[in-house]
Amino acid sequence: MKKLRFAVIGTGFWAKYQIPAWLEIDGVELVALYNRTLHKAEALAKQFKVPRVYGDIDALFAQEELDFIDIITDVDTHVYFTQKAAEKGVAVICQKPMAPTFNEAKAMLEFCESHHSPLFIHENFRWQVPIRELKQALDSGEIGTVFKARVSFCSAFPVFDNQPFLAGLEHFILTDIGSHVLDICRFLFGEAESLYALTKRVNPRIKGEDVANVLMEMENGVHCFVEMSYASILEKEAFPQTLILVEGTLGSAHLSNDFVLKITTKEGTFTEKIYPEMYPWLDPEYAVVHSSIVDCNEDILSGLQGGPCETTGADNLKTVALVWGAYESAKTGAVVRF
Ligand code: 89Y
CATH class of the missing domain: 3.40.50.720 (NAD(P)-binding Rossmann-like Domain)
Incomplete structure (x- = not known):
């Protein structure tokens, strides 16, 4: 070709x-x-x-x-x-x-x-290997029917050092990180039926919000709580990982710090470590994101060649709708329905 x-x-x-x-x-x-x-x-x-x-x-x-x-x-x-x-x-x-x-x-x-x-x-976050592995685990049915999830991107990483323009955005964390993590939710649980959101600015030196909490009910009935923050000083700095806990009728799947995926059922807990490919050109502080760029590009190349592709403009507009639905909900205090 x-x-x-x-x-x-x-x-x-x-x-x-x-x-x-x-x-x-x-x-x-x-x-x-x-x-x-x-x-x-x-x-x-x-x-x-x-x-x-x-x-x-x-x-x-x-x-x-x-x-x-x-x-x-x-x-x-x-x-x-x-x-x-x-x-x-x-x-x-x-x-x-x-x-x-x-x-x-x-x-x-x-x-x-x-x-x-x-x-x-x-849109590369859904291409991170630990998240692909989590999706496989959910699809395998081993934790049964999913009813609830918590998706967290909470960090105190000095994000404005590398990307200073982010500090001047009127709409910050929902557009920057919300675009990624709300897309992960669509990838894992399908489309949202409704959403309620709260936002807050903690860092006084930036223009937009640096904390957002979004609660969605998905079309399949899953309750999905998404928390994101760049003001979170935590025991373990997780940047740039998205930590995810999914609960199902037969067990739970927990993607926790340092790429540890734990599947728990009544039989016990099975633990796996899923490392990203460490390409020589990547910045280790961003490893899991940088390495997913390759997989995302490969998928888009498939689309350019007329094959399947996940992150088309039409698909991503649904993620954009969630981001702006969250701003609307935070502004009006109302639940937004899709
Ligand atoms: O811009 C963001 C992105 O796409 O991934 C992490 C980031 O660099 C900072 O939030």
Whole structure:
């Protein structure tokens, strides 16, 4: 099969991992980098031997023959670059969160559909190996019918050191981490029927909320409590792990710190350790996330080649709806129904 030619749009923090993750995969060829500040693109091009760089997005589309672009910029530019690509008939992969608001995300998807340009969202948390393993355990039926779950992403990791723009977001933790963990909930338990949320800002130096608690009732009746916080000083710092406890009629499954998965039934507890693949290019502080980029890219490549793909734009819009449903619930104090 012919290699798909692509360009990376944006050469900030995440591109340093997204690019080597692509280089792990056959079937794609990275031909160019774009960045508003050209010298940053030049530095990364040198590091990863990418042949061409651009500081002008129109020049990129005029001079390169592309099958797709991978947008790794801040959220406020996602719609702009997506439309530029779709107008040229180029497929788009875009980082989460898809767009700054639900309406813009919906319009972005409709724009791509009307231009027959496939849209995929790079949503990688559901591709973390411990979470795939947990899903397998739930699907095996060993803990019976699931009735309740607690999904936690609570940390005091200095997240603004690497990604300072997050501190200026009016909507922070639900868009940044909520996009991931609410997507994990959809992956594990299906769609939500209703949701109630509370949010809070603890850190006075940031603009948005850094604590959010969301209680969902899923269509299959599962009660799912999702807690997220960047203000949690805990005995064990878990960043960037999502810790999950699932209870079923025959037992429970507990994904706890340091990738330990425990399955408990009346027969006892079975413990397993599920480590992420430690690629040489990953930052150990982000290991489980960085390593999942490869699996997420592989799945999207399958979609680009006309095969199945989990995180299409249409699928991810349902996660975006949960994020913005949570903001609405926190603002109005009402339960939001889907
Ligand atoms: O931006 C976020 C993400 O996608 O994963 C963790 C993170 O870097 C900080 O919350």
